[in-house]
Amino acid sequence: MLLFILSYLGGLLTILSPCILPVLPFVFAKADQPFRKSGLPLLVGMALTFAAFSGLAVLGGIWAVQLNQWGRWLAIILLTIFGLSLIFPQFFERFYEPFNKLGAKLTTSVGKEPSVFHSVVLGAATGLLWAPCAGPILGLILTGAATQESPMESVWFLFAYALGAATSLMLALVAGGKFLNSMKKTLPMERKIKAGLGVAVLAGVVIIVFNLDRTILTQISKLQTEKWESYLVEVFRPAKPLSKSQGGETSELISRITPNLQGGTKWFNSPTLVLGELRGKVVLIDFWTYSCINCLRTLPYIKAWHEKYKDMGLVIIGVHTPEFAFEKDPLNVAKAIEDLKITYPVVMDNDYQIWNTFENNYWPAHYFIDRKGVIRAYHHGEGKYEASEKVIQDLLKEDGSEEMDSKLVQVEAKGVAAPAQFKDIKTPETYVGFRRAENRRLQPYLKQNQEETYVPVSPIYSNEWTMAGTWLIEEDSALLTKPGGRIHFKYHARDLHLVLGPKEPGAKIRFKVTIDGKPPGKDRGLDVDANGFGTVTENRLYQLIRQSPEKEVKERTFEIEFLDSGVQAFAFTFG
Structure with a gap:
């Protein structure tokens, strides 16, 4: 919805561009006729034609990314024609001369009796004049987003853009000829702007030829929308999104009254605790969830602090706020607490009440x-363990109590909890469910909450993933409904983890x-053998590659094949 709004606003500002000049004469030709039968149908016809014609640019971009080499060459040819039409005016004028003549003929044939049909057709011809100027660049900008959704969604964005432009033209139509005269002052710049746009399109062609479009087009899309979309998110949805963190500064003393712990659904290792009854104690609240790799890498330090300082007045409370539905199950959480050897109090925060009272946004x-x-x-996040421990020591010393050993704990984390090599992580956490999935390449296109048989897309590029087999892709996960399903991922990191679980409890x-393409051997993770075989038995994070x-x-290509159906895949994480 936000992108739809942004597209409309972008079109609304089109009136400020010299690219609109070829369109204005046809628009103002209707200025003296009834708006409902003349001006409005013209603007509707123009918006529809623009959306359809410039949609070819978006589809060209999709072909460049989603199809095989034949599709990429079709995209290259299409975008090259767009670019040349802008750089070389002669080609542009000859190619669109029939539409100019049609527009002029329709303008003079309407006469005194306005015709809705003639106005719509005139608008269609006008839209064709306008599309080559705005369409290709808009198509390139939207390609990054279009690769993640169906083609029709991108065309709807284009229609929103066209609708915004039609709105601005409607205002111009009401303003009349004075506006046209003021716009003519920018006419000398129009050809230069078009040529510049054409060069940009041809640069996009070069990007596609050298396979750079996978990352660059996505970044173009983000650069164009990120700032304004973030602003609109803050305006219309002030709550910040949930996120994981890889590190952050330990703050200075902030002296903020502590929220309460009301809303917890179940306590482990302790009866229900009330912060008001812990006066005189130093308390560390740790928000975590058991399938979060960032949390798992932090746990060795939390447990070490608990062991060292529990008899000096430190109380650690783990607030388990779930990310996925299976983390709301008390049996799953209880088993995780046992497996992870956590002995300090843990409260389940299934309804996010404690999370929200702390205004927290991170695991x-x-x-x-x-x-x-x-x-x-x-x-927030991993790291800064020394600074955090010094905060604990300072707070414990504030009441003038006995001297303590100021040496910091020494932790040698192993297995999944071993520290990440952040300098080598070039692939972000990646979700499989449709709500937050990024960098996916599916063929056919994603079907939300519908069983679909997908075929792998090849080749895939940096940080992209694809899947094969029959899957039901849901909001937060993908369920394999027939044996033999696969997921391929091109990633760059030392470790690769995947949150998995059986749909039916007890299934293996x-x-x-x-x-x-080879068994992992020495590169195997904790949950696979040297030949790459393993078994999903419970809902948790599985370490597949180290x-x-x-x-x-370096960049590697990972593949997992499920020999049995019934598995749910949630998210990839890296270390």
């Missing part, structure tokens, strides 16, 4: 509370992974 997140019940510092789903330390971390 993991740590809030440090002094003996008077005031938040004195906080930290066999799988096999390969890296660059590249051996003697190897250089």
